[in-house]
Amino acid sequence: MKLKQVNTKSIDEIREEMIERVTCSKSDIFRIGEQCRQDYESMTTELRNIKEMMVKLIEEGNQLEEQVHQARLMLSEVSMNFKHYTEEEVREAYEKAHQLQMDLSINWQYKKQLLEKRDDLERRLIGLNDTIDRADQLISQISVVMNYLTSDLKQVGEVIETAKAKQDFGLKIIEAQEEERKRLSREIHDGPAQMLANVIMRSDLIERVYREQGPDEAFAEMHSYKKMVRSALYEVRRIIYDLRPMALDDLGLVPTLRKYLQTIEEYHNHSRIEFTNTGLECRLPTKYEVALFRMIQESVQNALKHANACEIKVRLEITHSAVTVLIKDNGVGFDTSIKKPESFGMIGMRERVDLLEGEITYDSKIGKGTSVLIRVPLIN
Numbered sequence: 192m193k194l195k196q197v198n199t200k201s202i203d204e205i206r207e208e209m210i211e212r213v214t215c216s217k218s219d220i221f222r223i224g225e226q227c228r229q230d231y232e233s234m235t236t237e238l239r240n241i242k243e244m245m246v247k248l249i250e251e252g253n254q255l256e257e258q259v260h261q262a263r264l265m266l267s268e269v270s271m272n273f274k275h276y277t278e279e280e281v282r283e284a285y286e287k288a289h290q291l292q293m294d295l296s297i298n299w300q301y302k303k304q305l306l307e308k309r310d311d312l313e314r315r316l317i318g319l320n321d322t323i324d325r326a327d328q329l330i331s332q333i334s335v336v337m338n339y340l341t342s343d344l345k346q347v348g349e350v351i352e353t354a355k356a357k358q359d360f361g362l363k364i365i366e367a368q369e370e371e372r373k374r375l376s377r378e379i380h381d382g383p384a385q386m387l388a389n390v391i392m393r394s395d396l397i398e399r400v401y402r403e404q405g406p407d408e409a410f411a412e413m414h415s416y417k418k419m420v421r422s423a424l425y426e427v428r429r430i431i432y433d434l435r436p437m438a439l440d441d442l443g444l445v446p447t448l449r450k451y452l453q454t455i456e457e458y459h460n461h462s463r464i465e466f467t468n469t470g471l472e473c474r475l476p477t478k479y480e481v482a483l484f485r486m487i488q489e490s491v492q493n494a495l496k497h498a499n500a501c502e503i504k505v506r507l508e509i510t511h512s513a514v515t516v517l518i519k520d521n522g523v524g525f526d527t528s529i530k531k532p533e534s535f536g537m538i539g540m541r542e543r544v545d546l547l548e549g550e551i552t553y554d555s556k557i558g559k560g561t562s563v564l565i566r567v568p569l570i571n
Contacts, residue, residue: 217330224323238316244305249302252298262287266285439480443473443474443480444479444484444507448487451484462501465505469507478546485539486544490540513567514569515564516566526556551566552564
């Protein structure tokens with residue numbers, strides 16, 4: 192059955208209009224999310240100030256209660272020995288007791304107002320946080336639509352024969368991109384972003400410690416502060432390294448792999464990663480180095496995240512005619528006889544191997560770990 196021909200110009204016009212509207216919607220949602228984040232930070236600061244005021248009011252209230260107790264004892268003394276006190280002394284005792292009772296009442300009322308305001312702020316913060324999360328989800332979903340609308344599927348159409356295959360292939364690419372973006376977003380949010388937020392709070396804390404506890408305590412706090420900044424910098428460098436190690440262009444595959452696996456082993460200190468190069472240590476064409484690095488990176492990450500491996504061995508052999516890589520782990524493994532959909536990482540690895548006219552095989556058993564064998568011919 193042949194597909195009917197359609198007016199390409201009309202489709203392009205409709206697509207451009209949809210892109211414009213989706214872009215406007217994405218911008219509006221982004222602005223809403225940013226405004227909510229600003230309100231969240233402002234309310235968080237206000238809530239922190241209220242809690243600090245509550246602590247002071249509680250201390251002040253405790254002191255007033257003690258003073259009221261003493262004033263009442265004095266009134267009792269005056270009442271029992273009325274003749275021994277002058278009229279002025281009696282009047283002062285009553286006025287002091289009355290004033291202290293008024294101050295205590297005002298203190299209680301102020302605490303009640305602050306408690307109500309604190310509870311209201313905490314409820315609003317929960318609502319704002321939900322709105323921010325929803326805005327992030329909507330932006331992610333809109334990004335998928337935008338990528339689909341703006342992707343040029345004409346070249347893909349020359350390779351894929353049916354419209355259904357075009358759609359499936361395009362969506363897999365888009366979903367893989369979005370999964371990678373979500374992963375990076377989570378890593379940045381959970382790592383550097385949280386650390387930098389703590390850095391801002393700790394900077395305020397240093398000033399307070401200096402004023403209230405003196406320079407020695409402030410210097411100790413600064414030492415902890417510097418350690419936190421170093422950790423944030425380490426996280427940023429690790430994320431950049433995962434995106435594309437600069438050493439890959441400068442030094443080549445073998446030194447970059449050696450450094451990368453050492454870094455990953457340090458980061459996942461519960462796992463041991465052994466790297467062995469049994470062949471030539473020479474430069475390869477860029478497309479080979481990038482593809483091989485990404486495939487090894489994906490295999491190691493799968494072993495750490497999904498297989499819960501504590502021991503991983505990576506063996507690389509470069510000859511004049513081919514490159515062979517073996518990645519072996521002692522993780523949970525899987526049953527290769529059970530057919531199930533491949534992950535985007537495995538799809539990407541197969542695509543890279545196919546582009547290099549190589550082959551990749553998996554050998555795994557439940558409880559016995561997994562071995563990934565990659566062989567790529569070097570075409571002169």
